[in-house]
Amino acid sequence: MKEGQIIKSISGEYTIFTGEEKIVCKPRGIFRYKGMTPKVGDYVLVNDDTKSIVEIKPRKNDLIRPVICNVDKAFLVFSVKEPDLNLNLLDRLLAIIEFNNIEAVIVFTKLDLLTDCEKYTKIRDYYASLGYKIYESSISALPADIVDEVKSNLCVLAGQSGVGKSTLLNNIDPRLKLKTSEISQALGRGKHTTRHVELIEINSGYLADTPGFGTVDFCDMEVSDLSHSFIEFFSHLGKCKYSTCLHINEPGCEVKKLVEDGAILKSRYDNYLLFVKEIKDSKKKY
Numbered sequence: 001m002k003e004g005q006i007i008k009s010i011s012g013e014y015t016i017f018t019g020e021e022k023i024v025c026k027p028r029g030i031f032r033y034k035g036m037t038p039k040v041g042d043y044v045l046v047n048d049d050t051k052s053i054v055e056i057k058p059r060k061n062d063l064i065r066p067v068i069c070n071v072d073k074a075f076l077v078f079s080v081k082e083p084d085l086n087l088n089l090l091d092r093l094l095a096i097i098e099f100n101n102i103e104a105v106i107v108f109t110k111l112d113l114l115t116d117c118e119k120y121t122k123i124r125d126y127y128a129s130l131g132y133k134i135y136e137s138s139i140s141a142l143p144a145d146i147v148d149e150v151k152s153n154l155c156v157l158a159g160q161s162g163v164g165k166s167t168l169l170n171n172i173d174p175r176l177k178l179k180t181s182e183i184s185q186a187l188g189r190g191k192h193t194t195r196h197v198e199l200i201e202i203n204s205g206y207l208a209d210t211p212g213f214g215t216v217d218f219c220d221m222e223v224s225d226l227s228h229s230f231i232e233f234f235s236h237l238g239k240c241k242y243s244t245c246l247h248i249n250e251p252g253c254e255v256k257k258l259v260e261d262g263a264i265l266k267s268r269y270d271n272y273l274l275f276v277k278e279i280k281d282s283k284k285k286y
């Protein structure tokens with residue numbers, strides 16, 4: 001029996017790194033351990049003779065999109081253009097990442113394509129004011145300190161297809177030669193070039209390339225979890241009239257007041273209301 005971590009999952013085949021060697025396990029009957037499907041990031045016990053995973057260690061966190069677990073830091077990658085900056089997905093991911101106790105870092109890409117600088121700067125500065133670390137990249141300039149961020153951590157690149165996740169990794173290490181492709185001009189979105197999750201060793205840590213996705217569900221999150229995961233809403237909660245305020249239409253809500261005053265980004269509050277409705281609707285189905 002050997003212990004290791006799953007570093008790659010591709011068409012049902014898992015690559016496990018033990019620290020010394022890589023073992024490839026194929027799916028088999030006993031594979032589904034207690035109804036859990038192994039994921040990249042999992043610490044596992046492997047039977048080297050049968051090439052099967054016999055145990056999955058408890059996870060410290062677990063993401064549905066991208067499919068990965070035991071993450072220390074998530075780089076939320078968003079292009080400012082091609083595809084257009086998707087604030088619904090950014091707010092959604094930030095909430096989910098906060099809920100999972102993972103550090104979120106925002107990477108804005110394709111700055112070279114930016115036309116509406118004023119609008120972008122306002123958005124960027126708002127997220128920076130919340131305390132999120134922000135990196136900006138363009139075709140010619142990779143933010144060098146991204147590599148320092150990875151040190152000894154398990155990091156993941158998450159975002160839509162075509163925003164430049166694989167390009168970012170190729171710029172960090174040109175030897176990787178990860179496949180990239182131009183976005184579809186007709187549809188204005190990426191072509192889902194990356195098809196699997198893989199941990200890539202960088203600066204004594206891992207940075208995972210992952211397939212792009214357009215949206216992700218809130219799964220087991222409740223509305224109160226959501227309100228706590230919008231960090232500026234949570235920090236103002238004490239000033240709302242009710243300590244259980246969900247900032248929807250309660251009287252004396254500080255968050256609503258700050259949205260009206262322009263101190264909270266309107267799009268962020270609008271997305272919050274959309275997410276609240278989404279969570280409520282999903283509960284009605286059961």
Ligand SMILES: Nc1nc2c(ncn2[C@@H]2O[C@H](COP(=O)(O)OP(=O)(O)OP(=O)(O)O)[C@@H](O)[C@H]2O)c(=O)[nH]1
Binds near residue numbers: 168
């Ligand atoms: N102009 C410009 N183009 C970029 C930049 N970064 C990436 N691209 C281009 O965007 C396209 C998509 O890049 P990818 O790296 O394949 O995107 P991805 O996020 O890995 O996409 P999926 O694997 O489908 O999820 C490619 O044609 C890249 O050359 C940038 O900073 N500026």
Ligand SMILES: [Mg+2]
Binds near residue numbers: 165210
């Ligand atoms: Mg890719």
Ligand SMILES: [Zn+2]
Binds near residue numbers: 237245246
């Ligand atoms: Zn409130």
